[in-house]
Amino acid sequence: MIDELERTYRRLPRGRTILAVLVAVHVVVKLALLPKVGHTPLVGDEASYVDGGRALSNLVRDLVSFGPVDSAELERNVIGSGWFMPGMSALLTPLFVVDPDASVFVIRCYIGVLTTVLLLLAMRSVRRTFGDLYAALLLVFPGLLPMWLLFSYGAWGDLVAGLLIAMLVAHLVTIFRQVRSGAAFSLREGAWLGLVGIAVVYLRSSATLLVGGMFVVLLASAVVLLRRRERWQAVAALAVAGSVFFALLAPWSIAASQSLGGRVVTTTSVPTVLANTFGDYDRICFGECDPESTIWFSPLRYAREVARATDSSEVAVQVEMSHYARADVTPHSYTRDVLQNFRAYALEPAGYNDQLMLPDDEDTFTYWFATIGTSVMWYAALLVAAWVLLLATRRSFDSQVLSIVLKLGLGALFTQPFVHLASGRYWPTAAPLLALAAGLWLQVRTERRVAVGVGHDRPVGEHAAGTPTPAAVHRGLYWVQLFLVCATIVLVAGVLLLAL
Amino acid sequence: MIGLAVVVVLLVVALSPSFGRAEPTGNYRPDLAPDALDTGCYPLPEGLILDFPYQVRTDGDVTVDGEQRRELRVQYDVVGADEVVESLTASFLDAGFTTVTATGDVLTFERSDAGAVTATVTPLEDVPEDSIVRGTVVFDLPSVPLASDDPICDDPYATKRFPESYEPAE
Numbered sequence: 137m138i139d140e141l142e143r144t145y146r147r148l149p150r151g152r153t154i155l156a157v158l159v160a161v162h163v164v165v166k167l168a169l170l171p172k173v174g175h176t177p178l179v180g181d182e183a184s185y186v187d188g189g190r191a192l193s194n195l196v197r198d199l200v201s202f203g204p205v206d207s208a209e210l211e212r213n214v215i216g217s218g219w220f221m222p223g224m225s226a227l228l229t230p231l232f233v234v235d236p237d238a239s240v241f242v243i244r245c246y247i248g249v250l251t252t253v254l255l256l257l258a259m260r261s262v263r264r265t266f267g268d269l270y271a272a273l274l275l276v277f278p279g280l281l282p283m284w285l286l287f288s289y290g291a292w293g294d295l296v297a298g299l300l301i302a303m304l305v306a307h308l309v310t311i312f313r314q315v316r317s318g319a320a321f322s323l324r325e326g327a328w329l330g331l332v333g334i335a336v337v338y339l340r341s342s343a344t345l346l347v348g349g350m351f352v353v354l355l356a357s358a359v360v361l362l363r364r365r366e367r368w369q370a371v372a373a374l375a376v377a378g379s380v381f382f383a384l385l386a387p388w389s390i391a392a393s394q395s396l397g398g399r400v401v402t403t404t405s406v407p408t409v410l411a412n413t414f415g416d417y418d419r420i421c422f423g424e425c426d427p428e429s430t431i432w433f434s435p436l437r438y439a440r441e442v443a444r445a446t447d448s449s450e451v452a453v454q455v456e457m458s459h460y461a462r463a464d465v466t467p468h469s470y471t472r473d474v475l476q477n478f479r480a481y482a483l484e485p486a487g488y489n490d491q492l493m494l495p496d497d498e499d500t501f502t503y504w505f506a507t508i509g510t511s512v513m514w515y516a517a518l519l520v521a522a523w524v525l526l527l528a529t530r531r532s533f534d535s536q537v538l539s540i541v542l543k544l545g546l547g548a549l550f551t552q553p554f555v556h557l558a559s560g561r562y563w564p565t566a567a568p569l570l571a572l573a574a575g576l577w578l579q580v581r582t583e584r585r586v587a588v589g590v591g592h593d594r595p596v597g598e599h600a601a602g603t604p605t606p607a608a609v610h611r612g613l614y615w616v617q618l619f620l621v622c623a624t625i626v627l628v629a630g631v632l633l634l635a636l
Numbered sequence: 637m638i639g640l641a642v643v644v645v646l647l648v649v650a651l652s653p654s655f656g657r658a659e660p661t662g663n664y665r666p667d668l669a670p671d672a673l674d675t676g677c678y679p680l681p682e683g684l685i686l687d688f689p690y691q692v693r694t695d696g697d698v699t700v701d702g703e704q705r706r707e708l709r710v711q712y713d714v715v716g717a718d719e720v721v722e723s724l725t726a727s728f729l730d731a732g733f734t735t736v737t738a739t740g741d742v743l744t745f746e747r748s749d750a751g752a753v754t755a756t757v758t759p760l761e762d763v764p765e766d767s768i769v770r771g772t773v774v775f776d777l778p779s780v781p782l783a784s785d786d787p788i789c790d791d792p793y794a795t796k797r798f799p800e801s802y803e804p805a806e
Contacts, residue, residue, distance in 0.1 A: 183663055190658035201653040213660040234648060236658035417804075422711060422760060422769045423693065426793060428802035433666075437793065440668050441691040446713045446768055456768055463762055 146267030155268065158275035159256065166252065166285050172493045172502050173289045174241045179491045181220065182291040186243060187213040188225025193232030215395045217436055218404030218451070221388060223338030224293040244289040251288035251295060255279055258299040258306075258568060265306040266538075270575035274302065277574065278567040281513050282506035283485060286492045287564050295564035297340035301549075302568035304332045305541055308350055312537045315358055318603050320366040326373030329354075330380030337385065340565055341402040342556070346548035351377060353544060361609070363602045397443070398451030406555070407458035408435050413557045414473050415461030422460055471635035477553030480560070485514035487560030514563070517570040521546055524573040525624050528617040531583040533606075536613040538576050543620045545569050669794035677789035678706075678780055678797070681750045683731035688723045689713040690773070695796045697779045708775040713768050717741060717759040720773065724755050753777050 148154055178186055191206075191213035198205045214222050231238055231246045238246070255275075263271035278284035278298075287295050307329060311321045333347040351374065358370035385402075392400035411420050412431050418424050425434035435457060436450075443450040480487070486507040490498065497503050524542050529535050549566040552558060604612070672692040673680060680686075690710040698707045712720045724743060725735065733745035733753070741757035759771035782789060792798045 181664075183661065187660040187662065187664065190660040193652070193658045194660075196649060197653045197657060200650055203653075209660065209662075212662045212665045216665040219664070232658045233652045234655065236656045421693075422763075423772070425805050426796075427798050427804050428792075429805045431805050434805040437666075437668065438691070441671075442711075442713060442768060444668065444671075445689045445691045448768060453768055456763075460760075460763060460767075460769075 148268040151268030162279045173286050174244050185224040185291040188222045189228025190232050192229040211395045215392050218392045218400050221338045221341045248289045254299045258302045261303040261306040265310050273575050274571040277571045283510040293339035298565040298568045300336045315361050320369035323373050323376045326376035327380050330377035334381045334384040398449030407454040409556050411458040411461035414465050420461040467634045471631045477558035481553045481558035484560045486510045520573045672796045676784040677795050692796045704779045706777040706779045
């Protein structure tokens with residue numbers, strides 16, 4: 137029975153060949169799309185990340201030549217207004233160290249190579265933890281998803297964060313399995329967790345909830361499933377994870393707080409984001425903001441003007457602006473906005489096609505290939521996402537744990553429409569998790585077919601004496617899933633009812 | 637192999653200053669335009685200084701009863717409406733104006749070269765007591781021509797005189 141399971145979703149016949157072919161197809165399709173996106177001027181926030189990379193490359197030059205550091209340039213281009221953490225800027229830095237005047241085409245080619253390398257690393261992590269089928273699914277979705285491939289030439293951090301989240305989840309599930317076998321994980325593994333976690337946050341600060349949530353769940357499971365020395369070692373390893381996380385977060389938080397004169401932990405954009413998403417735009421600047429600019433820059437300029445006039449922090453001003461703009465928000469208006477955001481987030485997957493492809497390419501075969509291909513694959517993946525959010529399986533420990541991790545991960549990422557104006561630019565962060573969801577769907581189907589049940593638990597080690605029995609663990613994990621399913625249903629029903 | 641890669645990376649980093657210097661645009665943190673009343677583009681009546689924290693929101697000419705007037709709209713910060721009324725009164729008197737009427741929050745002053753001018757103080761109603769931004773003062777002043785050839789005066793965000801063609805921010 138177990139052998140059949142292993143054959144079905146862990147070791148595919150000629151798995152290595154299949155993966156190699158999929159990698160080759162990924163590279164070919166990606167190269168075929170390069171002419172369509174390679175020369176597209178930087179879109180929106182891409183400019184900020186690229187400027188950050190340029191300034192950081194100058195920092196490298198200043199340091200190696202023992203010259204004075206241009207802190208004003210760093211403040212302006214890396215910290216800026218505190219809207220973005222500099223993860224993508226750091227990834228772009230090596231390019232500008234070598235080629236300070238890199239053209240847009242070179243920048244996009246560099247990012248294209250980088251994202252393919254990261255996809256392969258994520259695929260390797262997923263394969264080690266979940267097997268060939270999951271790895272193959274990742275190479276298909278998002279590896280062959282046309283819009284994802286176009287985004288993979290972009291300087292936004294969402295897509296890269298999504299790949300790292302897949303690696304983080306794979307690593308976490310490995311640790312969960314180890315914990316279930318009664319053994320703690322090492323300090324080194326804890327440090328690695330902290331490192332990947334903070335990298336995700338630097339790339340996409342809104343993923344902080346996901347990373348923090350995963351750490352808390354891991355801590356809870358270690359306390360429940362481990363005993364004596366193993367329990368303390370797991371807690372120590374998580375303390376190392378937290379230490380690494382905060383030690384690497386601190387330089388950014390301190391620099392941004394000093395530069396902007398207010399407390400900044402990750403980014404400063406939340407107040408303005410909330411105001412723009414749910415508030416009354418005519419009130420954001422305690423009245424109308426300056427015209428002709430964007431809803432992001434105009435309030436920012438106003439906040440800086442107020443801060444200058446009052447010798448206060450622009451961050452504090454933005455918080456008060458946001459409160460004032462949202463004074464008339466009602467549960468009805470809020471939930472209606474949330475639904476609109478969900479539509480923009482999930483139902484316009486090819487919405488950025490117009491911006492990423494040059495105008496000459498509109499209505500070409502490639503344009504429609506990207507639009508239709510993305511839509512078909514994305515909507516199929518959404519169905520799988522809905523399935524996994526409603527899944528409560530009693531089958532193997534592995535599928536139960538992945539079910540819970542995916543619920544938490546997707547749930548954390550899907551909070552975006554609850555706090556932020558959404559668009560088709562944000563789903564690449566969640567896309568790799570949908571591949572894992574598809575793998576879980578196939579795995580659970582197989583487990584049902586071969587009647588896997590409580591008996592298929594992880595083998596326990598010598599340290600497992602006194603830990604909960606397999607039946608208790610299965611029951612617990614089942615109830616956790618049921619709780620998460622109920623919470624999802626209540627949340628969705630609540631939003632729909634309030635929005636009516 | 638790894639050792640060789642490390643050596644190559646270190647070499648490239650060491651040589652990077654000779655490759656030139658990257659030039660970030662700083663577009664996402666543009667320079668903040670100076671206070672509209674500090675530029676000298678469209679000055680207040682001579683001698684008049686606003687002695688409370690404020691930011692100019694809009695400035696420009698409007699037609700009132702067939703006469704071209706200047707409408708200057710500022711927001712006051714940190715201090716309350718009473719303090720703003722007190723401060724404005726002192727500023728106008730210091731600039732040689734005399735008080736014509738002071739009805740509640742509508743203040744009218746007069747000076748021979750400027751004629752009658754008014755300042756209407758309106759506190760924001762639904763802000764906490766310790767709010768940074770507290771209210772608005774709308775000045776009705778004599779229209780003034782551009783008084784400086786500084787290029788900054790061409791920047792509507794510096795003068796707060798926005799062309800009618802400007803659309804609300806999107």
